[in-house]
Amino acid sequence: MTTRDTVLAAAQRLLTTDPTASMAQIATAAGVGRATVHRHFASREDLLHEIGRRSLDRWAATLVEAEVTDVIASADPERIRACIEEILGRFVIDAHELGIALTDPTVLNAADLHERATALFADEVALYAAAQAAGVLRSDVPARWLGHSVYGLLVAARDALVAGDIARNDAQALVRSTFLEGGAAR
Amino acid sequence: MTTRDTVLAAAQRLLTTDPTASMAQIATAAGVGRATVHRHFASREDLLHEIGRRSLDRWAATLVEAEVTDVIASADPERIRACIEEILGRFVIDAHELGIALTDPTVLNAADLHERATALFADEVALYAAAQAAGVLRSDVPARWLGHSVYGLLVAARDALVAGDIARNDAQALVRSTFLEGGAAR
Numbered sequence: 001m002t003t004r005d006t007v008l009a010a011a012q013r014l015l016t017t018d019p020t021a022s023m024a025q026i027a028t029a030a031g032v033g034r035a036t037v038h039r040h041f042a043s044r045e046d047l048l049h050e051i052g053r054r055s056l057d058r059w060a061a062t063l064v065e066a067e068v069t070d071v072i073a074s075a076d077p078e079r080i081r082a083c084i085e086e087i088l089g090r091f092v093i094d095a096h097e098l099g100i101a102l103t104d105p106t107v108l109n110a111a112d113l114h115e116r117a118t119a120l121f122a123d124e125v126a127l128y129a130a131a132q133a134a135g136v137l138r139s140d141v142p143a144r145w146l147g148h149s150v151y152g153l154l155v156a157a158r159d160a161l162v163a164g165d166i167a168r169n170d171a172q173a174l175v176r177s178t179f180l181e182g183g184a185a186r
Numbered sequence: 187m188t189t190r191d192t193v194l195a196a197a198q199r200l201l202t203t204d205p206t207a208s209m210a211q212i213a214t215a216a217g218v219g220r221a222t223v224h225r226h227f228a229s230r231e232d233l234l235h236e237i238g239r240r241s242l243d244r245w246a247a248t249l250v251e252a253e254v255t256d257v258i259a260s261a262d263p264e265r266i267r268a269c270i271e272e273i274l275g276r277f278v279i280d281a282h283e284l285g286i287a288l289t290d291p292t293v294l295n296a297a298d299l300h301e302r303a304t305a306l307f308a309d310e311v312a313l314y315a316a317a318q319a320a321g322v323l324r325s326d327v328p329a330r331w332l333g334h335s336v337y338g339l340l341v342a343a344r345d346a347l348v349a350g351d352i353a354r355n356d357a358q359a360l361v362r363s364t365f366l367e368g369g370a371a372r
Contacts, residue, residue: 018295019291019294019295020291020292020295103289103341104291105205105206105290105291106206108205109204109205109206128369132371135371136370136371137369137370137371138367138369138370138371138372139371141360141363141364141369142351142352144346144349144351144352145342145346145351145352145360145364146369147351148342148343148345148346148349148351148352149339149342149364149369151341151342151345152338152339152340152341152342152343152345153335153338153339153342154338155289155337155338155341156331156334156335156337156338156339157334157338159334159337159338160330160331160334163330163334165328165330165331165333165334166328166330166331166334174327174331177327178327178331178335178368179368179369180368180369180370181324181367181368181370182364182365182366182367182368182369183314183323183324183327183332183335183365183366183368184322184323184324184366184367185318185321185322185323185324185325186324
C-alpha cells in the first residue's frame with residue numbers, strides 16, 4: 001500500500017464515523033505526520049474529492065460487473081431480480097467503506113462528481129424501470145423514486161452500522177429485504 | 187416574521203438545495219445584508235446549529251402530538267398503524283423544510299443536538315417495537331433498523347423532491363408505502 005492509499009483508507013474509516021474529522025485527526029489515524037497528508041492532498045476538500053471519485057468508481061464498476069446493460073436487454077425477470085440483489089449487496093459494502101461520500105456536502109457539490117453521479121443514477125434507474133416492466137418491481141411508483149429509496153436505505157445501513165444497531169453480516173440482507181418487502185408484517 | 191426568522195427560513199430553503207451555501211448567499215436569499223445575518227448568527231455553524239435545534243423541536247413535537255406514548259401503551263394494532271402513518275407524513279414535511287438538518291455534518295456532530303437526537307430516536311424506535319409486538323411491523327428485523335430505514339427514506343424523499351423526481355403531493359404516500367410495503371411487485 002502506498003502512503004497515499006494508507007492516508008485515504010484511514011480518512012475513509014475516520015470520516016464515516018466522524019464526518020467533521022480534521023486533517024490533523026486523519027494524519028493521526030493514518031499514523032503519519034500532517035505534512036505527509038498535505039503532501040498528498042493540498043486540502044481537506046481535495047481529500048474528500050478523491051474519496052468521492054473512488055466511491056463513483058466503485059458504483060460504476062458494480063454496474064459493469066453486474067452486467068446491468070445485458071440484464072436490462074434480457075428483460076428476464078429472474079435475471080433482473082438477481083441483478084438487483086447483487087448490486088444492493090455490493091452497494092452496502094461500499095456504503096460501509098466509503099460512507100462519508102454518500103452525504104458529505106463537499107463531495108455532493110463538486111460539479112464533476114455530481115455530473116458523473118447523475119449519469120450513474122440514470123443507468124441504475126434504467127434497471128429499476130426494466131424491473132417494473134418485467135413485473136419484478138412495483139409499477140405504481142416512479143422508477144427514479146425506487147433509485148432514491150435504494151440510496152436512502154444505504155445511508156440507513158451506514159448509520160445503523162456506525163451506531164452498532166445492526167451486525168455487519170446482516171446489513172446486505174436487511175437492505176435487500178427492506179427495499180423489496182418493506183417493513184410491514186405479513 | 188422577525189428578521190431572525192426570515193434569515194432562518196431563507197437559510198433552510200437554500201441549504202436544503204445547496205448544502206455548501208455561504209453566509210453571503212444566505213443573506214442574498216433572505217434579502218438582507220451580510221451584517222444583518224452576522225448580527226443574528228455569529229457563524230455559519232451557529233446558524234446550522236439553530237436549524238438543527240428547530241428540526242429536533244419538530245421531531246419532538248410530532249411524537250407528542252401523535253400521542254406516541256399513549257399509542258404504545260394501548261398496544262392496539264390499528265392505533266399503532268395509524269400513528270406510524272401520521273408521524274411518517276409529518277416527518278416528510280419536516281424533511282422537505284428542514285432537509286439540511288438530516289445530513290449536515292455540523293448538525294449531526296454537535297454534542298447537545300446528538301444527545302437529543304439519540305433520545306428522540308429511542309422514543310420513535312419504541313413505537314416500532316410496539317408495532318412489532320402488535321403484528322403491525324415485521325419482527326424478523328431489529329426495531330432500530332426500522333428506525334434507520336425511516337430516516338433513510340426521509341433522506342430519499344428530500345433528495346427526490348430537490349431533484350424534481352417526485353411531486354410534493356406524492357411524497358408522503360411514497361414514503362409510507364415504500365416503508366410498509368417495499369418496492370417489489372405484488
